[in-house]
Amino acid sequence: MATGNLASRLHLLIDRCVRQYPERDVTSPTKETEKDLLLSLSQVLREIQSGEETVVDHDETADALYGPESKEYICLERLVADLVGLLGMKNVHIKHLAGNILVEVSESLVESESQWDEFIRLLCECLRLAVIYSCPIPAVSSETGFGSQDQPFLGSDALKCKLEKANWSTVSDIFRILRNILKRLSQEENEELLDLYLESVNSTLAKVPWSRVDTVFSHQHGSGERNSQGQSGTLGSTANCEEATVFLGNFVQFLCSMVQHVHVVEDSDDSEPSHLILQKTIEFVPDLLRWCQPKLESQSGSCMSRYLGHKLLVLMIRLTDKSNIKCTILLSWLQYLQRDSQGFLQHTLTKFKPVEDNCLEGSPFFVSLSDKEVNETHSNHLHRLSVFLFLRCSFTLLYSSRHTEKQCEFDCRKKVMAEMFKWIERQIPGNTFSDHRIYSKKSVEFSASFVRLFMHEDDLLFKVLLQLLSVPLHRQELLSVEGGSLEDEEQTTLFRLSSLFNPVTLFCIFLSELHYDHQVLLDYLISKDIGASCAEYLLRCLRAVCDSWTLFVKFPFEGSINASSPKRRKVLPETSEVEQNWRLHPQAFEDAKDCLLSLQNSVVKLHQKKLFPYNPEALLRRLARFQELCLSHE
Numbered sequence: 001m002a003t004g005n006l007a008s009r010l011h012l013l014i015d016r017c018v019r020q021y022p023e024r025d026v027t028s029p030t031k032e033t034e035k036d037l038l039l040s041l042s043q044v045l046r047e048i049q050s051g052e053e054t055v056v057d058h059d060e061t062a063d064a065l066y067g068p069e070s071k072e073y074i075c076l077e078r079l080v081a082d083l084v085g086l087l088g089m090k091n092v093h094i095k096h097l098a099g100n101i102l103v104e105v106s107e108s109l110v111e112s113e114s115q116w117d118e119f120i121r122l123l124c125e126c127l128r129l130a131v132i133y134s135c136p137i138p139a140v141s142s143e144t145g146f147g148s149q150d151q152p153f154l155g156s157d158a159l160k161c162k163l164e165k166a167n168w169s170t171v172s173d174i175f176r177i178l179r180n181i182l183k184r185l186s187q188e189e190n191e192e193l194l195d196l197y198l199e200s201v202n203s204t205l206a207k208v209p210w211s212r213v214d215t216v217f218s219h220q221h222g223s224g225e226r227n228s229q230g231q232s233g234t235l236g237s238t239a240n241c242e243e244a245t246v247f248l249g250n251f252v253q254f255l256c257s258m259v260q261h262v263h264v265v266e267d268s269d270d271s272e273p274s275h276l277i278l279q280k281t282i283e284f285v286p287d288l289l290r291w292c293q294p295k296l297e298s299q300s301g302s303c304m305s306r307y308l309g310h311k312l313l314v315l316m317i318r319l320t321d322k323s324n325i326k327c328t329i330l331l332s333w334l335q336y337l338q339r340d341s342q343g344f345l346q347h348t349l350t351k352f353k354p355v356e357d358n359c360l361e362g363s364p365f366f367v368s369l370s371d372k373e374v375n376e377t378h379s380n381h382l383h384r385l386s387v388f389l390f391l392r393c394s395f396t397l398l399y400s401s402r403h404t405e406k407q408c409e410f411d412c413r414k415k416v417m418a419e420m421f422k423w424i425e426r427q428i429p430g431n432t433f434s435d436h437r438i439y440s441k442k443s444v445e446f447s448a449s450f451v452r453l454f455m456h457e458d459d460l461l462f463k464v465l466l467q468l469l470s471v472p473l474h475r476q477e478l479l480s481v482e483g484g485s486l487e488d489e490e491q492t493t494l495f496r497l498s499s500l501f502n503p504v505t506l507f508c509i510f511l512s513e514l515h516y517d518h519q520v521l522l523d524y525l526i527s528k529d530i531g532a533s534c535a536e537y538l539l540r541c542l543r544a545v546c547d548s549w550t551l552f553v554k555f556p557f558e559g560s561i562n563a564s565s566p567k568r569r570k571v572l573p574e575t576s577e578v579e580q581n582w583r584l585h586p587q588a589f590e591d592a593k594d595c596l597l598s599l600q601n602s603v604v605k606l607h608q609k610k611l612f613p614y615n616p617e618a619l620l621r622r623l624a625r626f627q628e629l630c631l632s633h634e
Contacts, residue, residue: 081159087174134168135212333393451513469541522603600623
């Protein structure tokens with residue numbers, strides 16, 4: 001489509017489609033009207049995507065009244081109003097097409113380098129108006145929403161008249177459209193446009209009267225009394241509840257996507273759009289948790305409940321990746337995970353059994369699973385996210401240098417230690433630690449179950465394994481630590497952490513769970529998504545192995561941990577567990593050694609042919625050092 005007067009051209013194209021249907025036909029359409037509108041919108045979408053030029057008659061009267069630039073803005077405003085107005089229809093296909101057309105309009109404006117900033121501001125303004133009209137509360141102040149004194153500040157008449165009957169479904173659709181536009185922008189790799197987008201969204205989120213939204217969601221079980229406009233100020237009806245739940249899902253999903261696409265540069269200004277939107281999102285988390293909690297409790301096990309739980313955890317995890325979050329906020333998240341989060345931290349990891357078929361999730365064959373198996377797969381996923389977020393928040397507070405003063409460090413350490421102590425006690429009761437033999441067995445069983453929990457999600461697997469490398473090794477003997485005074489509780493917890501998450505132990509278990517298949521490791525290393533994480537993990541673990549060679553050589557690999565492995569070697573049933581470990585150990589060590597040396601050989605060959613995706617010299621040096629120790633061990 002030609003770039004000159006683009007807004008006018010786009011507006012004419014869409015106006016021709018919409019204006020043939022009177023307002024009453026759009027609000028209460030017949031089946032025939034819906035069919036005709038669908039065909040017209042499909043044609044509009046194809047024309048915009050094709051880039052064909054639409055002939056526009058030059059309106060000299062409009063130029064005289066408004067000027068060329070103002071005229072283009074008015075056309076753009078009406079275009080947005082007409083399409084957003086269609087989001088109020090019940091026909092999901094019409095709403096979907098209207099949303100897709102808005103995304104294509106955004107793409108056309110980006111390509112033409114004209115008026116895109118005005119377009120995104122108009123769309124954000126539609127979001128603000130839609131939220132306000134979705135939760136009208138009478139007699140409110142100008143700070144929180146519409147009142148008799150602030151009517152002039154509502155926005156343009158063109159947008160208002162199309163959004164007066166907006167509901168939570170309309171808000172959800174606008175969030176979905178904004179999210180799709182963001183995904184397109186991320187492909188452009190244009191930092192200037194992304195900053196404009198973030199500025200517009202951040203400014204709009206700051207103007208939305210969230211106190212109104214909070215009032216609505218704080219009365220989710222209210223009577224649903226109607227206000228003067230005939231709309232519900234609470235979520236009393238089933239339809240309102242469903243729409244509001246979908247709104248929450250779309251809002252959290254939108255925030256997740258936005259945080260994911262934010263690029264934060266170290267030492268950048270706190271006034272940068274990326275920093276501002278991250279801080280605004282962090283501020284939303286407590287409200288989101290409170291608004292979503294009734295849904296998580298009342299619809300436990302439902303698809304929407306699992307989706308909300310998943311997205312909330314993903315949002316908090318992504319925020320910990322991108323932002324230096326205050327201690328008080330991290331502590332509040334820890335308390336939420338222990339208290340709520342659908343009780344996943346209450347689960348005992350040593351009872352975890354991997355779901356063999358969960359690799360089918362997302363494939364057509366996934367429907368062959370029973371409802372119980374599907375629920376178990378989703379529960380395991382939420383369990384993984386909960387445990388990972390719990391450990392990340394805890395270790396960030398324990399082992400980072402974020403504390404600005406000694407008292408802050410002391411208070412955070414004390415509270416985190418108490419939370420960690422409760423969690424470890426649920427996994428392995430304290431009396432287990434008093435018997436060294438039982439403790440060693442239970443410790444390895446826990447570590448194995450922990451690794452198994454994450455084995456089916458590669459991205460989370462390496463995130464959590466790298467996170468655990470921050471745990472310092474505690475070299476005190478068990479008996480000198482356990483059973484001490486209350487003052488020693490911190491040392492006891494630190495010792496248990498370093499025992500349960502010993503990097504060499506976890507690495508041994510990791511290799512065992514891969515059945516010592518070096519090809520799997522190679523696939524990890526060359527993966528576009530997790531290659532860098534895997535390389536970092538191998539580098540740090542190989543260093544730990546070389547520094548703790550005796551532990552690596554003597555570790556009882558499969559005898560204690562690999563009960564579910566199909567490669568477990570058979571032993572005589574009358575032999576004791578210690579004897580089984582002794583018999584299994586030499587071959588297990590050889591398997592681990594062969595796995596890593598085969599990996600070394602494969603990486604060398606690929607590197608020589610210049611087929612390895614990045615420079616593996618550092619990894620090869622560590623593997624060469626590992627090879628030297630293997631030769632000396634022989």
